[in-house]
Amino acid sequence: MIVFLILGIYIKIKFEKTKNKEAESLMFNQQISAMLDIYNEPLNASSTEENPPTATSENKTSPEVEARTNSVYLPILLYHYVEPLKKDDALRASLTISPEIFEQQLELINKSKFQTITMSQVASRVNGDFTKEKNIALTFDDGYRDFYEYVFPLLKKYQIKATVYVIYNAINAPDYLTEDMIKEMMNSGLVEIGSHALDHKMLTSLNKNEAKRQVTLSKTLLEKRFKAPVATIAYPYGSFNKAIAEYVEKAGYQAAVSVIAGEQQSEINRFFLARLRPVNNTNLIKKLADSF
Numbered sequence: 001m002i003v004f005l006i007l008g009i010y011i012k013i014k015f016e017k018t019k020n021k022e023a024e025s026l027m028f029n030q031q032i033s034a035m036l037d038i039y040n041e042p043l044n045a046s047s048t049e050e051n052p053p054t055a056t057s058e059n060k061t062s063p064e065v066e067a068r069t070n071s072v073y074l075p076i077l078l079y080h081y082v083e084p085l086k087k088d089d090a091l092r093a094s095l096t097i098s099p100e101i102f103e104q105q106l107e108l109i110n111k112s113k114f115q116t117i118t119m120s121q122v123a124s125r126v127n128g129d130f131t132k133e134k135n136i137a138l139t140f141d142d143g144y145r146d147f148y149e150y151v152f153p154l155l156k157k158y159q160i161k162a163t164v165y166v167i168y169n170a171i172n173a174p175d176y177l178t179e180d181m182i183k184e185m186m187n188s189g190l191v192e193i194g195s196h197a198l199d200h201k202m203l204t205s206l207n208k209n210e211a212k213r214q215v216t217l218s219k220t221l222l223e224k225r226f227k228a229p230v231a232t233i234a235y236p237y238g239s240f241n242k243a244i245a246e247y248v249e250k251a252g253y254q255a256a257v258s259v260i261a262g263e264q265q266s267e268i269n270r271f272f273l274a275r276l277r278p279v280n281n282t283n284l285i286k287k288l289a290d291s292f
């Protein structure tokens, strides 16, 4: 009798689990489908880093998406400033995380047994390594100097890896990282750089040749200057379309990051990987640790 009861409960749990998995996979397909819609249409000026496009769930799943559902749960965090909050600048404050909260986020990442990886490692995972590693990636857009002052010391303290998306023509500019800082951080083995184009122009607003030049030349120049491969790019303002993603692929990048929200990555969105913004608290990291 008890055996049947246990068997019954086991079957019910199994069934529920399968149902959840199906729901999850359906949701992911809808997300990807929404992403593909965004991908195929040029983004307008309102889709910026401050105003990311949101994926809707009304879209029908495309056959292309149904055919390839291999995906990895791999949260990519998107940071801008980590520094003491400047209350006089509302926009900057909205993009800022205080060093104390940032340290709590790093502690939580380690405590939750997340293994941090760089974006070139993310690219390899997305390109066919669908193992169940508990990975997370930290990305910092724009290459501000506060990264060296506040983030790098904490990365060393907690042995956490990060990727910085550098605007090539902003290197050595006031408030931005210097060449020496970047070299020192790369030598630590904890920091990788990616391209954030030449001068942070919205790529979809440029003519074809200029957009191509921003994508291609930034990679070549960064690689020459820092003597390391540049595997990924972050679209300035998160703005891209199909043509731009193709320039990125042709330039030899392995992947690109967008500002579309999500934590599932796949080969399909290799050139517009989803990212999540941890705001000035630890809630997002807690949620990610719980849902892995």
Ligand SMILES: [Zn+2]
Pocket: 049, 141, 142, 196, 200, 235, 236, 237
């Ligand atoms: Zn940016």
